[in-house]
Amino acid sequence: MTGASNRSVERAFRIVDELAENGGGRVSELADRLEMPVSTVHNYLQALVETGYVTVEDKEYSTTTRFLEVGHRQRHRLEVFQAVSDELQDIAAETGEHVTLMVEENDQCVIVAVQEGPDAVNLFAYPGARMPLHAAAPGKAILAHMSDDRVQEIIDRQGLIEMTNQTITDPDVLFDQLEEIREQGYAIDEGERIAGMVCISAPVLDKSDEIRGAICVCGPQSRIDEARRAEIADIVKRSANVTQVNLDYV
Amino acid sequence: MTGASNRSVERAFRIVDELAENGGGRVSELADRLEMPVSTVHNYLQALVETGYVTVEDKEYSTTTRFLEVGHRQRHRLEVFQAVSDELQDIAAETGEHVTLMVEENDQCVIVAVQEGPDAVNLFAYPGARMPLHAAAPGKAILAHMSDDRVQEIIDRQGLIEMTNQTITDPDVLFDQLEEIREQGYAIDEGERIAGMVCISAPVLDKSDEIRGAICVCGPQSRIDEARRAEIADIVKRSANVTQVNLDYV
């Protein structure tokens, strides 16, 4: 963990990040934004094109579908993804809402798969999207099944960023909730990440009780009353359970 | 197009390719396969971890969900993808088969989106998967709407690789078929890429008649007889048409 670095690699991926962020760009435009000399950026772009991860059409550079390919291959090998795939569809059909599978990666909560039910609100949620662990139901469900030490480390490194006025920003409150989540078997958040949205999520554990991810249903608060919440909680808990069993057969 | 290169960039992505191919790996394992010194591979992996595109757990390195993220962002910005999304679902429901949106990229045919109908056979088809343009219906639909010169260039660069004993390997036969495809408005292949599968595909053109991609339905030959083919051809043609109109409102 010395953080041995390689300037070229770092710069190459900074350019990729920039391309992804803005959906492509031209040489001088990127040079401007990244504060690098144009000729340098030009060189990198040439090299990136050579790799097949970037393409250029009419002086406009952009990322290629290779990222999709690498991403999907990796996802396909993720056991919890395979174990949950059918479940997500079922839940989306049953609840009509927005259903996701989320996992932890580098202290963050990442969407691995999205399944939109017929009534799903249009969230800006796509595979690969990241969010803080503490600020939403699936993240909390995941944290609830890590050791307190590990949770504390994540808090130390990432802080408890406020995303709405409902976001939990006090570590004590968070730890109390994690306890509660372990007891009731699911997590819930009310506008802690996106105002007006309620998310209900159950953790997916494997045989050795390691946390593998969380299944999450999201919908507008207006549509999801007390009774509906209990209903959805049961659904995600049942699905998480099925998934746990499936994990053995992957 | 001088092919100005950068060794570090090239090597970094070769490592990524290797990780994607084999779903991760350890330092010496990768060093072996790539024929690089272990210390060098180690350095690169450190640098890649630093960027966030690779992660390591227990000495096992693998790509992260960042690839998914970059890939999906790019896809989301692809006009033809936005224009076609609803159509794919409809076709999958209507035909029950395997439906894809494909585009051309770097002389190849790439899957951008997949929608599996209830009866879909399980193809190894995922977003980002690539295939030769000449060896399947969607590729031929795309080629049919490029200039003959451009088609010839692609043949010169890529050749007409034989994937099954049905694959078109004679340029003259290919050019004849492209003419036919333009006339009837859709392309068909019978086991030219995968034995036993028939694919029917319609090109998606924009207002200025530029080719943007192709919508494709695939199923087993046994299930898709003459009548069914005509039916599916009509469906993909209609959908391609709707998509063309949608393109203006994206």
Added chain:
DNA sequence: AAAATCATTCGGGAGAGCCGAAACGCTTCT
């Protein structure tokens, strides 16, 4: 306990990347 295997650190030398400057190509203005 010894041996074998693999990951990691270190450092001096080679060569790869760097970027200013100039050339080129394309569009826009006078």
Added chain:
DNA sequence: AGAAGCGTTTCGGCTCTCCCGAATGATTTT
């Protein structure tokens, strides 16, 4: 048309970075 403006691409000599063998440390196997 001519000239000016703008962005891209090429070039090349200097510098700094990456390179990798060898030593060390960590783990697993015999």
